[in-house]
Amino acid sequence: MLNDMKRRNTPTKQAVLSVLSSSTKAMSPDAIKKKIDVSIDRATIYRVLNRFCDDGVLHRVVADDGKQYFAMCQKCDENEKPLQHFHFRCTHCETIECLPLPVNYTIAKGYEVKNVNCVLIGVCKDCA
Amino acid sequence: MLNDMKRRNTPTKQAVLSVLSSSTKAMSPDAIKKKIDVSIDRATIYRVLNRFCDDGVLHRVVADDGKQYFAMCQKCDENEKPLQHFHFRCTHCETIECLPLPVNYTIAKGYEVKNVNCVLIGVCKDCA
DNA sequence: TATATTAATGCGATTATATCGCATTAATCG
DNA sequence: CGATTAATGCGATATAATCGCATTAATATA
Numbered sequence: 001m002l003n004d005m006k007r008r009n010t011p012t013k014q015a016v017l018s019v020l021s022s023s024t025k026a027m028s029p030d031a032i033k034k035k036i037d038v039s040i041d042r043a044t045i046y047r048v049l050n051r052f053c054d055d056g057v058l059h060r061v062v063a064d065d066g067k068q069y070f071a072m073c074q075k076c077d078e079n080e081k082p083l084q085h086f087h088f089r090c091t092h093c094e095t096i097e098c099l100p101l102p103v104n105y106t107i108a109k110g111y112e113v114k115n116v117n118c119v120l121i122g123v124c125k126d127c128a
Numbered sequence: 129m130l131n132d133m134k135r136r137n138t139p140t141k142q143a144v145l146s147v148l149s150s151s152t153k154a155m156s157p158d159a160i161k162k163k164i165d166v167s168i169d170r171a172t173i174y175r176v177l178n179r180f181c182d183d184g185v186l187h188r189v190v191a192d193d194g195k196q197y198f199a200m201c202q203k204c205d206e207n208e209k210p211l212q213h214f215h216f217r218c219t220h221c222e223t224i225e226c227l228p229l230p231v232n233y234t235i236a237k238g239y240e241v242k243n244v245n246c247v248l249i250g251v252c253k254d255c256a
Numbered sequence: 257t258a259t260a261t262t263a264a265t266g267c268g269a270t271t272a273t274a275t276c277g278c279a280t281t282a283a284t285c286g
Numbered sequence: 287c288g289a290t291t292a293a294t295g296c297g298a299t300a301t302a303a304t305c306g307c308a309t310t311a312a313t314a315t316a
Contacts, residue, residue: 064245110253117192125238
């Protein structure tokens with residue numbers, strides 16, 4: 001919890017979390033909106049998603065299409081920090097999935113890496 | 129050369145290439161435009177950049193800010209294909225550089241990776 | 257060199273993603 | 287139950303990138 005502001009439980013948040021927790025893929029705000037039966041304003045979706053990211057509940061990936069995608073943060077380890085991993089964007093079924101593939105890198109001294117945004121693009125095993 | 133359409137040499141293309149070849153960083157269309165003394169239309173910049181990417185002269189990175197950045201393709205090897213590498217976006221000086229760090233991954237059978245888009249985000253050595 | 261062909265450009269309109277301001281609604285607490 | 291204020295809906299806004307179309311100009315050809 002980076003932000004200590006009090007959060008309230010709302011149907012919108014529940015719905016968003018419900019959609020994402022039952023998905024193995026990272027989803028766009030629009031895709032999430034479409035999966036929710038009740039009407040939710042676009043701005044609200046974005047605010048909810050951004051807040052969940054701030055709170056470490058979700059993580060965000062920006063794909064090479066320039067769009068944001070959101071997925072649950074499953075801590076692959078007992079560690080506090082969620083593991084930085086690759087994502088795969090299938091150009092055929094147009095989905096983005098979190099790969100069980102950690103991002104490893106060795107970078108010159110002096111650099112301070114705070115975040116990573118890594119996407120592999122191609123055809124997934126279901127579409128190949 | 130994926131596209132075999134005939135290309136013509138124009139001052140715009142020369143200017144764009146000149147700017148990028150003298151830069152160690154990947155640049156946004158807007159930044160490139162600002163570096164060029166003569167007036168060039170925005171749409172033209174985009175078209176020129178896209179064509180250079182098609183022709184393998186430039187490569188494109190989409191950063192986590194959702195914007196496109198372009199840089200020269202320097203073949204790190206004698207191989208035909210340019211080496212897929214990480215990029216670094218410094219949140220302080222707001223630049224994106226090509227790192228001499230190849231992207232390595234092992235992915236489950238069946239996946240077909242056609243491209244990668246990998247960005248590390250943080251503070252570069254000059255700003256740290 | 258003059259002319260024809262068509263790639264490249266400029267301009268305006270358009271699409272799409274994402275955010276912001278503000279009034280209203282509703283979750284939570286005492 | 288009433289007060290507080292987080293959350294929402296709505297409209298406006300910002301920005302990136304593309305598209306259509308008429309015009310310009312680079313290159314090829316006579």
